[in-house]
Amino acid sequence: MGKRMILLAVSFLLFLSVQNKALAEKKEERNWKDENIYFLMIDRFNNGDKSNDFEADPSDPSAYQGGDFKGIMEKLDYLKTLGVTAIWMTPVVKNEPKGYHGYWTEDFYKTEEHFGTKDELKQLVKEAHDRHIKIILDLVVNHTGYHHPWLQDPSKKNWFHPYMEITNWDDQQNVENGWLAGLPDLNTENPETRKYLLDAAQYWIKETDIDGYRLDTVKHVPKDFWKEFSQKVHETKKDFYLIGEVWHNDPRYIAEYNKAGIQSFVDYPLYNEMVRTFRESGQSLSELQAVWERNKYYYKDPYTLGNFIDNHDNIRFVREALLKQEDPEKRLKLALTYLYTAPGIPILYQGTEHMMDGAQDPDNRRMMDFNQNKKIETFTAKLANLRQKHIALRRGEQQMIIDDGPKAVFKRKYKNETIYIVYNNDKKKHMIKFSGQDLKKHKLVNLLQDEEIKAKDNKVSVEMKGETAQVYILKENKMNLSLYAEIGIGLIFVSLLFLFFKRKKKK
Structure with a gap:
């Protein structure tokens, strides 16, 4: 009877231990709201191939600096250690001269020769995937470079809107049809133009197996285009991520593009509040919560919005703190803490983890310095990896x-x-x-x-x-059931050994 009771007790405690462990190990299916995104400018990140450095001029901040696909590959382990699970890269397509940033497209189907070949891009995507890192490419469909060959092609006359400056930012038609900063505005209402752009978007997904697009200048393109765009890319790859740049302070305006099929956006209203709150001591944090409450109301899934404190279009956060005569390290640590612990996907712009300074473009696009501030790099990695470890920081209310x-x-x-x-x-x-x-x-x-x-x-x-x-x-404060079970199993095991040897001694 005693042996039977002991066996039953052992079985029960083992069952409890296994069940508790199984529950602890059960993980929910991962999706985009669980990622940590790192945003890098290909030309300004890391130079891995000197052979494509023609026209590069380190003394000219508006010229090519030498960064390329191979350079990114060399730093994938660095990014992995930093807690990065997805990389957003500036456009990879061939640009006209001086288009180091990638936003002056010359050919939608070729890679920029300063960055490397299409095969090198494919290799970069594969090596990132091998490390469980996703790749997001920046895509521009609103405009081309200033001197695109189509401008001289009579058969492509209807591929562009007639030249018109944007003079009234409250007039949506002017915003959509005007030439942003003088860049030729593509006529996406033209079926031929539309098909070309949609085919190009699908082409890069099929060719390279990328995981998402960051969509440039979204508000300058009609919403019906984005509806078809979203449909096409998700037909090509089901879990494809679309994060749009709608540079606007009103979430109601931005959320209209949510209805057009773009699932996520870089959150400019939150960016404005984060910079205002953390660049200077003594500020209240209440507006940060107010932004979250609004986001819950307006967006389909606010947890997929992209949060950022730095990007390539605004002066660096460190400069913001310095202009307020504050300690930039203390201010940056506070901002980074909110970036990685607030609802939404954190987007870390290259160099922020090294406390890089920078004024307006192109000063905010300096070549990456991997040795500038190891202390902040370590702090950033700790926060990023905490977010990966704790689901409440990724999905919690x-x-x-x-x-x-x-x-x-x-x-x-x-x-x-x-x-x-x-x-x-x-x-x-x-x-x-x-x-x-x-x-x-x-x-x-x-x-x-x-x-x-x-x-x-x-x-x-x-x-x-x-x-x-x-x-x-x-x-x-108290021990949990699993610990009790493991202690109980240990005690019973010791007792059984004691009984076994005692019986053996008697025999």
């Missing part, structure tokens, strides 16, 4: 539970995981106190440094140095 001037506490919760992010955006040290029923019999474990804070009843007090942020995960 966000609540603002403390909104007290420069002091703030955000709560992210997804199923059984709860994370608190505590901010002191003031120069002075503060004790930040908050409460909640879920804190009872729990502790907060700091994910950025070695620290634990036990709740008293349902309250905690966090001492915060000036201009700092901390990320805490909620943990039970």
